[in-house]
Amino acid sequence: MTGNQTEALFGMLVTFGLLVLMVLPSVIGIVRDRRVDRQLREAQEAVSAGKETQKSSDRSTVPSTATWYAEGRRSKKLVNS
Known part of the structure; x- marks a missing residue:
C-alpha cells in the first residue's frame, strides 16, 4: 500500500465513523419508539381481552404521613387564631 492509499483508507474510516456517530x-x-409501541399494543390487547387491571379505587385509602402532618398543622393554626 502506498502512502496515498493509506491516507484515503484512513479518511474513509474517519468519515464512516462520523456517519455512524x-x-x-x-x-x-x-x-425505543418501537418498544413503547409494542408495550402499548400489548396493554391495549389485554384490556380488550377483558383482563382485570388494578383500578385506582383498589388502592389503599390510608393518608400518607405528609397528609397527617399537614392536617395537624392546619388544626393548630385554627386553634391558635
Missing part, C-alpha cells in the same frame, strides 16, 4: 441517536430513538 450522527445516525446512532436516531436509530436508538426508533428502537
Whole structure:
C-alpha cells in the first residue's frame, strides 16, 4: 500500500465513523419508539381481552404521613387564631 492509499483508507474510516456517530441517536430513538409501541399494543390487547387491571379505587385509602402532618398543622393554626 502506498502512502496515498493509506491516507484515503484512513479518511474513509474517519468519515464512516462520523456517519455512524450522527445516525446512532436516531436509530436508538426508533428502537425505543418501537418498544413503547409494542408495550402499548400489548396493554391495549389485554384490556380488550377483558383482563382485570388494578383500578385506582383498589388502592389503599390510608393518608400518607405528609397528609397527617399537614392536617395537624392546619388544626393548630385554627386553634391558635
